[in-house]
Amino acid sequence: MAEFDYTQAIADARAKYESIALALDIDRMKQQEQDLEVEASAPGLWDDPENAQKITSKLSAVQSQLKRLASAQQRIEDVETLVELGQEENDADTLSEAQNEVEGIQKDLDDMEIQTLMDGExxxxxxxxxxxxxxxxxxxxxxxxxxxxxxxxxxxxxxxxxxxxxxxxxxxxxxxxxxxxxxxxxxxxxxxxxxxxxxxxxxxxxxxxxxxxxxxxxxxxxxLVEATDHIDVPESEIRVDTYCASGPGGQGVNTTYSAVRITHIPTGIVVTMQDERSQIQNRAAAMAVLQSRLLVLRHEEEAKKKKELAGDIKASxxxxxxxxxxxxxxxxxxxxxxxxxxxxxxxxxxxxxxxxxxxxxxxxxxxxxxxxxxxx
CATH class of the missing domain: 3.30.70.1660 (Alpha-Beta Plaits)
Structure with a gap:
């Protein structure tokens, strides 16, 4: 079995960390954290629970990512010290511990690298x-x-x-x-x-x-469609049917016309929703899903036009x-x-x-x- 190259492994980990930090733009993330903290501390934030949930969720995600990056950087420095100590004292147990830590750092960096690859719209x-x-x-x-x-x-x-x-x-x-x-x-x-x-x-x-x-x-x-997407769906382009929900859900769900089916006439897209107790809630949820599918359809049409201009693209x-x-x-x-x-x-x-x-x-x-x- 080849001897583990601590110097190369640590150098590779440091290079990958720097690449990830550059791609994620730590300064931008820190500014985003500050902006979200201001929004999260605003009076009346929870007057709109859905928006409040989005803000706090985004803040938590940014803070978690910054914490992981800081932890990875510190772990690389600590394991380098651990390797030096193990080599100076010729301590096999310490070097084994260092190898496990280096491999753990590399796995965590691989996980973080994935986020840098999710750059779609x-x-x-x-x-x-x-x-x-x-x-x-x-x-x-x-x-x-x-x-x-x-x-x-x-x-x-x-x-x-x-x-x-x-x-x-x-x-x-x-x-x-x-x-x-x-x-x-x-x-x-x-x-x-x-x-x-x-x-x-x-x-x-x-x-x-x-x-x-x-x-x-x-x-x-x-x-998930957002308010800023501006996907307008005229009432004249949809047909709304209501019916009794089926399956598990309790007496209130299964005996009232709470389930909703929305058909988008121009595209033929059909969305059904029956999880909520209220017909109004099911209609709102179904419209959100319909708008999301129309958003993707619009995006695909734009991509198709670009593809036609660019010629055939391999690997569909x-x-x-x-x-x-x-x-x-x-x-x-x-x-x-x-x-x-x-x-x-x-x-x-x-x-x-x-x-x-x-x-x-x-x-x-x-x-x-x-x-x-x-x-x-």
Whole structure:
């Protein structure tokens, strides 16, 4: 086994730290922290709870990032001292401790580096995610529910606030579709790489002959619309239907016409919402999701025009982006990045950070290559 090169490892860590600090612009972040502190201390802040939550959440995120950066810098200096001490005294235990610390620092810096790669127009925002069952019958509906649980567990593991906004249950098992919102800085930047078609291969628990079944589910991720986006939706362009909510929710939900379906006539986009007790609340939530989807549609149309001007850009996302194989072997593999793991149960329990991080790196590289081609 090659001897661990402490000098090179520490130099690499310091170089990566400086690169991250430059990309995140620490001075800008400190100014942002001051501005948010002023907003957070303003009288009457909580007169508008939703806005207050956004301000305090942003402030907490900025403070946390600054703290992580300061901690990383201090840890690099401390471990350098620890290595010098271990080498002077020829203390194997101290050097082993230093190696573990250097490797821990490198992992933390890798995690922080991800944020520097989330530089899309809407990456900083919260996310609205919709999962729909595809081909595969009852297995696909069950798979869609497995994905919903996976993402909710992922949000829980990371301390992100997640709320299911609408669920359409399938007749036998699972769900036809579900929409949920994740409120956290850069939630869209992270989850947007999860958009696409997911495939499950397993022995079907719904087949009495125990045959292998392939099923599909689609994941759509849009950024949460904000007041500054100016997405106007004239009443003449929408059709609003109300109906009784279905599934769990209690007597009050299931016996009143509180559920809302909004159809955007020009595009055919349909949004349903039934989580809230009030029809007014469901309509407001459905309009917010509709505006978010129209925002993405507008962004895609603008990108399409740029693509036509720039010519063909290689490496499109494609329809199928990840496979979950439970039989005849255990493997979850991202077909874009090549990242894979045999820990399938951990993945379905929400351990998908590595997939997301590799997806962000892959997307950043695609954007870079596309920009280079457009400049040629």
């Amino acid at each position: 809407y990456d900083e925002r919260s996310a609205v995610v919709t999962i729909r069952s595809g081909a595969g019958g009852v297995d696909a509906a069950d798979f869609a529910q497995m994905l919903l649980r996976m993402y909710l567990r992922w949000a829980e593991r990371n301390g992100y606030k997640a709320k299911v906004m609408d669920t359409s249950y399938a007749e036998e098992a699972g769900i036809k579709s579900a929409t949920f919102q994740v409120d956290a800085p850069y939630a869209y930047g992270r989850l947007s790489v999860e958009g696409g078609t997911h495939r499950l291969v397993r022995i079907s628990p719904f087949d009495n002959q125990g045959r292998r079944q392939t099923s599909f589910a689609a994941v759509e991720v849009v950024p 996302w494609g329809d199928q982006m990840r496979s979950y194989v439970l039989h005849p072997y255990q493997m979850v593999k991202d077909l874009r990045t090549g990242y894979e793991t045999s820990q399938t149960q951990a993945v379905f329990d929400g351990d998908i950070d590595e997939f997301i991080q590799e997806g962000i790196r892959w997307r950043h590289e695609q954007r870079r290559e596309a920009a280079e081609e457009a400049d040629e």
